Amino acid sequence: MSPGGGTRQQQQQQHPRHQQAVYTNGHFDKQTDPDSDEFDGDPGNVPVMTHSVADAQAIYYGGGQQNQHGGRLRYDDVVGNGLVDEANGGDFIQDDEDSELEDPEDEDLEGEEMSAEDSYEETDSETGSSVISWVSWYCSLPGHEYFLEVPEDFIEDDFNLTGLSYGIPYYNEALDLILDIDQEEPANPACMSEIESSAEILYGSIHARYIITKPGLHGMLQKYLEGVFGTCPRVYCGALGALSLLPMGPSDVPGEDTIKMVCGRCGDLYFPKEAKYQSIDGAFFGTTFPHFLWLTYPDSLPPIVSRSENPIQFLRPPKMELGRVDDDENDDEDFGQDKRSSSSDEQDSRGTDDDSDDPLTYRIYQPRIFGFRVNERSVVGPRMAWLRWKDVVDEDGPRT
Amino acid sequence: MDDEISAGSSDSAESTAYWIEWFQSLKGNEFYCDIDEDYILDRFNLTGLNTEIPHYALAFDLITDALEDDLDDNTRVEVEKSARQLYGMIHARFVITARGLAKMLDKFRHAEFGRCPRVLCENQPVLPCGLADTPGIKCVKLYCPRCEDVYSPVARRHLAIDGAHFGTTFPHLFLLAYPNMIPTKSAKRYTPKIFGFKIHQNAKEQRRQDEIREATPGAPRSNPPTTPASVLDSP
Ligand SMILES: [Zn+2]
Ligand SMILES: [Zn+2]
Numbered sequence: 001m002s003p004g005g006g007t008r009q010q011q012q013q014q015h016p017r018h019q020q021a022v023y024t025n026g027h028f029d030k031q032t033d034p035d036s037d038e039f040d041g042d043p044g045n046v047p048v049m050t051h052s053v054a055d056a057q058a059i060y061y062g063g064g065q066q067n068q069h070g071g072r073l074r075y076d077d078v079v080g081n082g083l084v085d086e087a088n089g090g091d092f093i094q095d096d097e098d099s100e101l102e103d104p105e106d107e108d109l110e111g112e113e114m115s116a117e118d119s120y121e122e123t124d125s126e127t128g129s130s131v132i133s134w135v136s137w138y139c140s141l142p143g144h145e146y147f148l149e150v151p152e153d154f155i156e157d158d159f160n161l162t163g164l165s166y167g168i169p170y171y172n173e174a175l176d177l178i179l180d181i182d183q184e185e186p187a188n189p190a191c192m193s194e195i196e197s198s199a200e201i202l203y204g205s206i207h208a209r210y211i212i213t214k215p216g217l218h219g220m221l222q223k224y225l226e227g228v229f230g231t232c233p234r235v236y237c238g239a240l241g242a243l244s245l246l247p248m249g250p251s252d253v254p255g256e257d258t259i260k261m262v263c264g265r266c267g268d269l270y271f272p273k274e275a276k277y278q279s280i281d282g283a284f285f286g287t288t289f290p291h292f293l294w295l296t297y298p299d300s301l302p303p304i305v306s307r308s309e310n311p312i313q314f315l316r317p318p319k320m321e322l323g324r325v326d327d328d329e330n331d332d333e334d335f336g337q338d339k340r341s342s343s344s345d346e347q348d349s350r351g352t353d354d355d356s357d358d359p360l361t362y363r364i365y366q367p368r369i370f371g372f373r374v375n376e377r378s379v380v381g382p383r384m385a386w387l388r389w390k391d392v393v394d395e396d397g398p399r400t
Numbered sequence: 401m402d403d404e405i406s407a408g409s410s411d412s413a414e415s416t417a418y419w420i421e422w423f424q425s426l427k428g429n430e431f432y433c434d435i436d437e438d439y440i441l442d443r444f445n446l447t448g449l450n451t452e453i454p455h456y457a458l459a460f461d462l463i464t465d466a467l468e469d470d471l472d473d474n475t476r477v478e479v480e481k482s483a484r485q486l487y488g489m490i491h492a493r494f495v496i497t498a499r500g501l502a503k504m505l506d507k508f509r510h511a512e513f514g515r516c517p518r519v520l521c522e523n524q525p526v527l528p529c530g531l532a533d534t535p536g537i538k539c540v541k542l543y544c545p546r547c548e549d550v551y552s553p554v555a556r557r558h559l560a561i562d563g564a565h566f567g568t569t570f571p572h573l574f575l576l577a578y579p580n581m582i583p584t585k586s587a588k589r590y591t592p593k594i595f596g597f598k599i600h601q602n603a604k605e606q607r608r609q610d611e612i613r614e615a616t617p618g619a620p621r622s623n624p625p626t627t628p629a630s631v632l633d634s635p
Pocket of ligand 2: 516517518524544545547548549
């Protein structure tokens with residue numbers, strides 16, 4: 001297996017060490033319209049994207065292996081088939097079935113990771129070859145659940161590694177380590193730890209390229225739908241365990257920033273919940289990956305359902321919510337009699353009036369003091385509602 | 401009701417708050433502040449709670465360590481549950497008093513409620529917040545005074561805390577009482593990019609956000625544009 005030429009090309013250009021060249025080649029200079037550096041989804045408009053979008057659409061429409069609906073993955077599938085833990089993100093969780101929300105303070109796996117690396121080395125030197133491949137071992141380490149196993153033939157294809165040898169010490173040794181190729185002369189033990197850290201950076205860089213290929217995106221989609229990446233910490237995104245988080249890196253250059261989680265609903269960046277993920281290099285996932293996945297599989301994001309409103313109008317008092325027009329009534333119900341408990345059997349059928357737990361409705365938090373909306377001219381008044389404003393889709397949602 | 405309460409309070413007036421200490425020490429209960437005993441013993445502060453909470457009188461006795469130990473196990477479990485509910489509902493009232501706000505300020509300064517998970521909030525300490533004032537509806541959420549949004553607690557043990565025990569008013573009254581605790585807000589936001597290019601739909605959305613921001617009194621103003629080095633640029 002090897003990806004199409006177009007995919008390779010864009011990877012090459014995407015790589016940070018090539019970006020400089022792209023910029024100096026006048027790619028940006030030619031563009032006089034300030035808006036033209038936006039990718040508008042039209043494959044013809046941005047040369048860099050040409051093949052990859054075509055590829056992406058080929059997977060999306062023609063793949064046929066994604067699910068029972070012939071490749072079209074709808075949000076209802078995701079929620080309906082039990083992939084989404086509905087208790088997770090809801091309220092009053094009773095049982096401890098899910099370790100993902102465990103207290104990060106209790107976990108510090110960095111030390112464990114180090115010893116695991118040592119133990120791999122031991123098996124390697126004792127038996128001459130490890131039982132599992134380096135890649136499988138690396139991806140099975142605690143805290144490496146976000147990594148996809150990059151297939152050997154992808155790594156073996158020199159084209160996919162273009163530009164990576166620069167700046168990685170012991171590149172060849174590191175590559176051999178990743179591919180489980182025995183060295184003819186065993187490396188100097190003093191260099192071994194450097195080779196290992198090089199192997200980690202090399203694998204991470206290859207990983208960042210692999211996950212934006214067809215099979216890579218598909219592999220990550222599976223992880224996403226399994227709930228590996230969890231739910232958005234924002235209350236109005238993560239309700240009912242709606243899946244909208246993907247890992248990314250604020251920089252494509254290794255060593256610059258750690259991994260962050262991006263939410264496809266509110267579009268913001270969050271720290272990973274668990275401490276074991278917080279030290280992973282963000283460049284191993286990259287800036288492009290999450291948005292490319294959502295572009296490729298648009299139905300993997302819960303649709304944002306609400307009534308479109310003029311943002312300026314809705315900001316004027318007293319309206320602040322992005323919910324439906326009769327939001328006032330809904331909000332007051334929160335404070336009045338317990339409507340939800342009386343109709344709790346309806347909660348899951350999206351017929352209830354309470355929007356806040358409906359994963360499809362996009363809402364903005366409204367501060368209140370003694371039940372009254374805080375005036376926007378107060379010192380504590382809302383100043384940041386703009387940040388959560390969204391061009392909500394006016395769909396034929398579950399309720400109209 | 402009056403008889404019950406006065407009986408309870410007169411018995412427990414001198415007793416130390418053992419139950420409260422025990423409740424405070426439970427794992428997950430570190431969000432609660434310890435309510436002053438004289439606040440609990442002032443009947444005025446408990447107005448209306450007797451109708452909301454089953455076994456109200458017994459629960460009150462338990463909180464104030466005045467409970468006679470002659471209950472059968474079933475009742476004891478129920479009373480224990482009611483006592484937590486009662487303490488929580490008194491707590492929601494106490495934290496919006498001057499004393500309660502001061503106690504919560506101390507916790508906030510030590511970031512005992514945790515920090516905002518949003519990357520651009522730079523570890524801003526958060527405040528506990530309810531989304532409903534009626535008990536039993538929603539668990540406690542965390543209000544970030546920098547991005548003005550609400551988040552779910554990370555630790556599982558906090559997902560069992562009733563949001564009504566803090567209430568919808570608390571974080572905003574807190575900031576009104578301590579305006580110097582309001583952090584500087586920023587116009588910075590994350591701009592998603594694909595291969596270095598902005599995404600059309602998103603860029604359109606961000607321009608609308610800017611319009612709203614400019615129209616919001618007191619909202620942060622954008623900084624002069626910098627070179628597009630990072631995805632975390634100012635608009
Ligand atoms: Zn979100
Ligand atoms: Zn925040």
